Amino acid sequence: MFNLLHSSNPEQILFSLGPIKIYWYGLCLVLGIIAALAVTKYLAKLQQISQEVVDDLSFWLIINSIIGARIYDVLLEHKYYASHPLDALKIWQGGLAIHGAIIAGAATIFWFCRKNKLSFWQFAGLIVPGLALGQAIGRWGNYFNQELFGKPTDLPWGIPIDIFNRPAQFLNNEYFHPTFLYESLGNLAIFGLLFYLTLHAAKNQKTALLRTPTPQFFVLIYLSLYSLLRFSLEFIRIDFAPTAFGWRWPQAVSLIVLLAALMILVKNYLKKPIAPLDQPD
Numbered sequence: 001m002f003n004l005l006h007s008s009n010p011e012q013i014l015f016s017l018g019p020i021k022i023y024w025y026g027l028c029l030v031l032g033i034i035a036a037l038a039v040t041k042y043l044a045k046l047q048q049i050s051q052e053v054v055d056d057l058s059f060w061l062i063i064n065s066i067i068g069a070r071i072y073d074v075l076l077e078h079k080y081y082a083s084h085p086l087d088a089l090k091i092w093q094g095g096l097a098i099h100g101a102i103i104a105g106a107a108t109i110f111w112f113c114r115k116n117k118l119s120f121w122q123f124a125g126l127i128v129p130g131l132a133l134g135q136a137i138g139r140w141g142n143y144f145n146q147e148l149f150g151k152p153t154d155l156p157w158g159i160p161i162d163i164f165n166r167p168a169q170f171l172n173n174e175y176f177h178p179t180f181l182y183e184s185l186g187n188l189a190i191f192g193l194l195f196y197l198t199l200h201a202a203k204n205q206k207t208a209l210l211r212t213p214t215p216q217f218f219v220l221i222y223l224s225l226y227s228l229l230r231f232s233l234e235f236i237r238i239d240f241a242p243t244a245f246g247w248r249w250p251q252a253v254s255l256i257v258l259l260a261a262l263m264i265l266v267k268n269y270l271k272k273p274i275a276p277l278d279q280p281d
Contacts, residue, residue: 009162010144023092024144028137033062036134039195040127046202047126057112057123061105068104069096076242076249094145098135098230099253105131125215128222129194135226136187142180150177150236157181167238177236186229193225194218217269220261227258 014022037058044054073095074081074088081088106124113120142148146165152158158175166173198218234241234251241248247255 009146009160012144025094025141026092028139028141028144029096032134032136032138035137036127036130037062039130039133039191043126043129043195043198043202046199049122049126053116053118054126057109060112061108061127064108065101065105066091066096068107069098069101072097072100072103077240094142094147097250099250119215121215121219123215125198125218128219129191129198132187132191132194132222132226136184136191139180139184139187143178148180148237148239150179150182150233151238153177170238176238179233179237182233183229186233187226190222190225190229194222197221217265220265223257223261224265227254227261230254231258 010024012023012025014024014027016022040058041051041054044051070088070091076097077095087093105127109123109127110120112118113123143159146161149159149161152170152173153175155175155177157178159178160174161176163171166176170176201218231251231254234248234254237248241250243249244252
């Protein structure tokens with residue numbers, strides 16, 4: 001890991017086939033989607049949910065989440081895209097905002113479940129473990145694009161950034177915090193916890209750790225942990241972001257989501273007696 005991050009600057013293009021170029025960013029995105037889908041289908045099988053239903057939902061979820069992530073990013077940087085409208089289509093250059101993907105994904109799950117008379121929370125809870133894993137893998141695309149890095153650092157795992165990718169105020173700095181790596185590792189830990197909890201709930205096993213195996217609980221845990229992770233990392237990120245009330249916009253959004261999720265967790269899960277796993281709803 002140290003040699004990969006610290007030895008040389010990465011190339012954006014994986015390989016070329018004539019005029020067709022395959023980018024590392026796209027590969028990381030595709031691998032993240034494949035991993036997320038594999039985890040979701042595995043957990044769905046344990047819960048005896050139709051694989052066909054999961055495939056149908058995943059089709060719309062992938063398309064709409066990518067579109068939502070791009071629209072959100074374009075809106076955040078609307079001044080740039082107003083002057084460069086065609087760049088809004090160049091997703092291989094980066095610019096997929098996770099908050100936009102989550103909003104579009106939640107709307108898609110709600111629409112799909114309402115249309116097919118399914119439980120929104122069941123499918124939302126089913127998807128969040130794979131979502132966290134997909135984020136952990138997809139974040140590596142930022143490394144190859146040399147984007148979304150943090151403040152300058154002298155730490156041994158600092159990554160070199162080409163001078164033309166550095167903000168003007170940091171032209172004399174060479175090494176920067178690999179915030180993509182911090183977020184990737186954080187998402188990997190979130191995935192591990194959610195997968196463990198969901199797996200035990202799906203197998204109806206009693207554990208001291210898991211006593212509230214509702215799908216809503218898993219969604220709230222994901223929102224709380226990821227929002228805390230993102231809120232923390234925004235303190236060292238130096239890429240452009242609009243501000244709100246003195247906070248970077250993603251940081252403000254993360255704080256709002258974190259507080260809301262924690263309030264619901266406290267209200268619904270800490271103030272009421274918790275029923276054993278083997279009792280029916």
